[in-house]
Amino acid sequence: MQKLFMKILQYINIRKFFIEDFYILQTFHVEHFHFYSISNKEFTKYLSSREYIVIGAISSLTIVGYIICLIVGDEAEIIYLCVHPNYHRIGIASGILQYLIRHIPSLKKIHLEVLMYNTQAIKFYKKQNFIITHVRKNYSDGHDAYAMLKLL
Numbered sequence: 001m002q003k004l005f006m007k008i009l010q011y012i013n014i015r016k017f018f019i020e021d022f023y024i025l026q027t028f029h030v031e032h033f034h035f036y037s038i039s040n041k042e043f044t045k046y047l048s049s050r051e052y053i054v055i056g057a058i059s060s061l062t063i064v065g066y067i068i069c070l071i072v073g074d075e076a077e078i079i080y081l082c083v084h085p086n087y088h089r090i091g092i093a094s095g096i097l098q099y100l101i102r103h104i105p106s107l108k109k110i111h112l113e114v115l116m117y118n119t120q121a122i123k124f125y126k127k128q129n130f131i132i133t134h135v136r137k138n139y140s141d142g143h144d145a146y147a148m149l150k151l152l
């Protein structure tokens, strides 16, 4: 199984996304992650503003995952990190995170907020050496969230 995952990963290209990628990114998001509502205006801002970086993973012209981060000085805040459900647990989110760290070598901190019931994401971030710093009460729809931090 591990060998099969390695083989799939060989065919996945991780790169920075630009405004030209708006259509494929927006289509992917609406198809698989519509519950995280992002307007077209927000996608345009993320893809065209220098404050944000969008990194996507592509397999045969199809997006299989992406990250959107806000960069302020030497800190990155993860706004969204999503991987196609059929491609979970083969290292795509880890690959995207590694790309981010390599692409911006000056980064010292990465932080994010994640709903406390999102155990798969929390396990992922813990595996990536993020630590829980505090709880954000009533983060979304009455649900609490963890604030997490990774020092580089």
Ligand SMILES: CC(C)(COP(=O)(O)OP(=O)(O)OC[C@H]1O[C@@H](n2cnc3c(N)ncnc32)[C@H](O)[C@@H]1OP(=O)(O)O)[C@@H](O)C(=O)NCCC(=O)NCCS
Pocket: 080, 081, 082, 083, 084, 087, 088, 089, 090, 091, 092, 093, 094, 095, 112, 113, 114, 115, 118, 119, 120, 121, 123, 124, 125, 127
């Ligand atoms: C969280 C998410 C981005 C992880 O992406 P991924 O590509 O599957 O992650 P990777 O393959 O790089 O890393 C896998 C590791 O994360 C953890 N993990 C991920 N999903 C898990 C699950 N369902 N159960 C337990 N551990 C899990 C494990 O440590 C796993 O390592 P292992 O398979 O060796 O045990 C993905 O599950 C996702 O898109 N979730 C929906 C969107 C979301 O919740 N985003 C985060 C919001 S802040």
